[in-house]
Amino acid sequence: MTGFPHDLFAELAQGALPFALIARDAETVELLTGDVADVDLLADIPLVDAAGVPREVLALVPFRQVRERGFACHDDGAPLRCLTVTGRTVFSRVEALAQLPSAPVALQGAGFDIDDEAYADIVRRVIADEIGRGEGANFVIRRDFTAVVDADPVTTALTWFRALLEHERGAYWTFAVVTPGHIAVGASPEAHVSARDGVVTMNPISGTFRHPVGGATVETLTEFLRSTKETEELFMVVDEELKMMSAVCSDGGRITGPHLKEMSRLTHTEYVLRGRSRLDPREILRETMFAPTVTGSPMQNACTVITRHEASPRGYYSGVAALFTPRTDEILRGESTHDLDAPILIRTAYLADGRLRVPVGATLVRHSDPYGEVGETHGKAAGVLGAIGAIPRDRPAPAVLPVAAAIDEDAPAAAARPLGSDPEIASLLASRNARLAAFWLNPQAAPEGGGPFAGRSAIVVDAEDRFTTMLAHQLRHLGLDVAIVPWGRVSDEQIDDAELVVSGPGPGDPRDPSTPRMRRMREVVARRRAEGRPLVAVCLSHQILADGLGIALVSLDKPHQGLQKTVDVFGEQASIGFYNTFTARVPAGTTRIDATGAQEVQVAADPVTGDVFALRGPGFASIQGHLESILSRDGMLTLERLVAAALSPVTA
Template identity: 60%
Template sequence: MTRLLASLLAATDPAPFAVVRREHEPTLDVLVGDVVDVDRLADIPLDGAEVLALVPFRQVRERGFVARDDGAPLRCLVVRERETIGLDEAISLLPEHPIAVDDLAVDVSDAEYAERVRRVIDDEIGRGEGANFVIRREFTGRIEASAAHSVLGWLRALLEHEAGAYWTFAVYTPGLSAVGATPERHVSSIDGVVSMNPISGTFRHLAGPPADDDLVAFLGDVKEREELVMVVDEELKMMSAVCPDGGRIRGPFLKRMSRLTHTEYLLEGRSDLDPREVLRLTMFAPTVTGSPMGNACTVIARHESTARGYYAGVLARFTPRVGGYDLDAPILIRTAYVDGEGGVRVPVGATLVRHSDPDGEVAETHAKAAGVLTALGAIPRADPASAKRPTPAPSTTDASAFRDRGREDDRIATLLDSRNDHLATFWSAPQAAHPSRRATALVIDAGDDFTTMLAHQLRHLGVEARVVPWNEAVPEASDDLVVFGPGPGDPRNSADPRMARLHELMVERLASGAPMLAVCLSHQVLATLAGLPVSPLPAPRQGVQLDIDLFGAPASIGFYNTFAALADNGSITPSLDLEVAADAATGVVHALRGPRVASVQGHLESVLSPDGLAVLAGLLDGLLGGEVVLPVDDAACHEPVTAGGAA
């Protein structure tokens, strides 16, 4: 039955529609309906009908973050008719010769984009503003033809020639149309199971499938490996806010596309939240913004001179089911947009980390745009004679798929498996909670949602924890423990209201004599109160795992810091009389401790901290019992100490 698709193709001015094919499905859905624009995610009309929502990037302001406002509407297609068609039949109906885009240009030149990359590395990552940031540029052009017919023709080209997309889709509404092949699910909520799919690390193979040796080199690349782990950490923050049991990680997998191969993980948890609230709490993916999320939005506004429109937003499909709605929301990347005047935009970005090479990031933006630009006829296809859709290998491939296929494939499987060797099993194994400690903790968010993961681990360890932002925090005496959390920025900047407030809150808590723990940025603030100098590191430690000594106990911990306190290992601080654990060679301080006071520079909650949970449990034992005691041997440190075997 192809009535709806045929009517769209025949109409001069068709009704608003969407055509969607999900990964691995042999069919696609044709949706026709009415357009409703709303102000907030909570206003998306879930009144019994299926809804497809185009969510612009500016909607991130609902989380209190910064975004340039271009007025891009939160546009909903309320579906009144739908049909499902076989993929081959649909392709045979769609226009065979898509409209070509003319006047191809780019808004930011290669040289200017490379310079922006350098500035972000030096001025943002180098000043402690975050671990990674995504900066976009746009390819632009024009068409004279109907937007509705153009996106359907481009959809056919993507269906025939692109591989590995999570969604391949075309959407037409008055004045706003889109077509794309996005590789990445942002979030889904199906029957209460919430899933996120962080994809990062990009291997370019524009001439065809990669050789095994090249793929092995890509999987061993430090920059690509760190890039993926950082976004896993960032999305685990979101999962911890949405799911009472946090999120479990599965993978890593290879995501194979026609010109690119990515690495990815899958995160899963359970939630009974309204799917619109799930979407709000997870706006937007760190793979297209950066981390920490709030500061990433500020950095984007500083370095991108125009608003993002729908780039890095989501295309959210709400499907009614018994008792509510399911949500499936891919990220709006690898997508072209057509406005009411025939203007075409293809935005792309690259993830910038401390190891980024500016010229390499320029090349990555070209590679990411290539699939869509080829479908639009803006650049020539490598094999223009090819009229048949390729039969690619499975787009998502885990390590087990490579087993028993030969020595070369076994190397790839081993490298995939090894990605998890040094990660925290807490986030990949079932969690059995500790008995209650009958204690409460106030966790102060200093500008980094790592506090959601930290609070989740505190609850797991038997502490009733709640998170409050730094500007609303009051360290009441009724809280058994106050945890001062991590955040971006320079701890020496007393003119920063956040730093000044952290300083003030910490002085109050210290004066009370009640237990407190400080993490990362807050550890640095405590160090200044203790009379230690704090300075920038020679090179930022953003997403770095180190084996350190914590007061005689070895621990493998993840670090996200640009600044560090300095002191001799085993010394006592000039003020507060805190004992110092520091690197013996460099004097970089890892931790401080004293009666009812402790601090750590590393992130115990990070997926990069296999010993983090054991160290946190030891800190709690000491702080709530009166004296900070850490695990004293390798066995204690590497085996999570949970009643019932949590990991």
């Protein structure tokens, strides 16, 4: 840590150079200065100079970069802005608070760009038209709080940064990034992805508890933690981020938690995911664009849904601030030369051309109450605006009184214990893991003997749901050599030549063959069946298989998005996670159908509704649920049974 130059902030306020202020711990503040350049692609982020020497770079990655993955967006041209660091100063928070400006910054014409009723109507449409029609499990739709700011923009940024340092707690990064024509000041609670010494970490946060007046208590937080909606919302985003982890990490990723993320006005629930990777950090960032907590799932279709329901571009909202720092290891073991630290750009105020913009969004799921989601956006906006002093701040009560305060009422409130340390809260959080698959909670050691299917191979056909990355990871643990092929690139020759085809899940209505994706997935399933070659079909492909067998497809009255059920799969009870809006349905009590002439097809279905959970026939097996989901406690065992059935020799 260096001594504090007392004229430093005065110099910064003059706007002579671009800079970033970042607080990543409770004690220090980092000041980064350097040169600004805008690049087109993540791969273009300049991590080395002309001589090949690694250098530190802070990149602001806008939402529009999802175009790199072929996803839809409103393209506003927001630049992928890089601050190549040439100067670094580290000083204490105490020094920063003493020197940064603190005079309030007035706002004019403040309010949301979309009024409450209009936003509630958007929520209703997303639930009915998107979740209700099988387009996905959850979606995040934003609205913007806007205002006019007449004050000097750089001084405003320094003022807001100081206010966040003083009044916000629990942030992963507190930051101010000031570059020509653009200012971002925020306190992000959520690390999207980091890569340090070859270990990749993701931190899905979901579920939002708005503190009541006077602060949160064990009683009020307990009610929130018992909410089915909030619990399932977190499980769904963990599933979505495990898809990303399985794409970039050789060991797929392991989850730990859940924990509480306690902030000044809000408390969230979170998990931590970790795995090992040797990928370039820019590639890791590309493969994980962007967090499902601010987009939805499945990710590709979430971007399409966002484009349908948000009328304006997102700018940097839901993008990331990515700090690439050269590693100091003498031996890098073939891994990247840079570490990555990338928080999500949420709880952030943007200032450009005299206008303040604070984008906020709510996660919409099948249980969502439109006015509850309206309230969540108000709470999130208030968290930022209150922290920067734009609206009156609450004076929160201590979360849980420490022992000293129970005896001495004058004991300082700052000594209060976090709510997460309360035994009742800790027990309630830990109990959530009893519902989850041990495969993703435990270290994933290589199976003994290479697994039951060692020496055999499979291709997984991806229908635009990256659950296929988790599925492929599990298949590898069963011993299979696995390749994932997107639906638009899988050839007839690959379909014919593969020892096993796993036809994957995806969004949409399986009864509608009008889209190229749905037509191709029908061709994949039909071609394998016609050849009598081993096939496992999952979710959407299970429905397509059932349709080809003459089984009716219907829309569920209530979508099963993130729903955990224990069902009978050919004589064995299995706890499985479901993400479906449509189902194959047979008459109640049906256990077999004569769909192939010489041989019957076994049917595992609900004895009351006739909803089909699984099918098994000559050379094929299928499942409606997602055996790869964290919600599938019996996923690995059931997957092994289905693969074994598909690979079994077909008898005449």
